[in-house]
Amino acid sequence: FLSLAGCSLGESEYLGGDLWAVNHTSAAINHFSVNGYGGGNASPYGYGGGACCVMLPREWRPGLMMKVEWETDPNPDARLPPLGTDEYSAAYAKHAANYQQHITSVPLPPYEQGLCALEVHFLPCHQVKLTTACWGYGSPKNPIKEPLEMKEPAVCPE
Template sequence: MGVLFLSLAGCSLGESEYLGGNLNGVNHTSAAINYFKVNGYGGPNISPHGYGGGMCCVMLPREWRPGLMMKVEWEIDPDPYAKIKRKTTGYGFDEEAYAKHAANYQQHTASVPLPPYEEEGLCALEVHFFPCHQVKVTTSCWRYPSPNSPIREPLEMKEPAVCPK
């Protein structure tokens, strides 16, 4: 027991290289974000043209440095308002109808640069999802849709007929 205590105490010495921060998301698309992750840390689901967040925590480097990249993974439901057949008895959806709907879910991954932290320091990580499976992140202390937010694209964006390569 004493050895375990000593080894844990040894781990607590010094300052961690990483800080935990809130993970927020903004969905600028008409699809639902079923879930998203940043560097493996899970975020909330987000309704079409909506917000989700305040999820704890995502780990970010205490000190920002050039070249830092974030791996963002997410799943979308391209038809979030579909009418799915319900069970004839009990509660919930008909399993076959739900499986048919869920077969249209799409998974995406993107690597995006982590922008420099503001003078105030690291406030949170806010992930923005755009049409054509584009993603941006910000560490600004100004949350969207503040006019001071570095991301100013409109919340309700339409998916183009053809996405640029």
């Protein structure tokens, strides 16, 4: 028999929620993470992630920053030889050499009690926006209004 005397079983200082991605670019997101919590992939101009869970502080406070890391495939429509062939390995290695690694810190927007999900929006010029809104992308109540299909500008702002 195990005694829990002296242990506090109060509320955790963290909340858990799903981790979703919305990719507004023509590159595929091979994988991403937020503060080390991994998300899946996201197709070009599409959705992804759906991983459980990301942990955020129970109480939001100003200055909270999230470290977002991701890998892109700038040519997701590349045609490769059939899997399992000798040609495939060489073609895949050449293709994967073009994958790009990105990392940025993004402010975590305010949220109220509870957490539905953390939605990560990948925008042109390797920009990222976050929302913790309980309304998915496309809902009038979701704060991210950028269109899903955004074109990369000829020159990205500094």
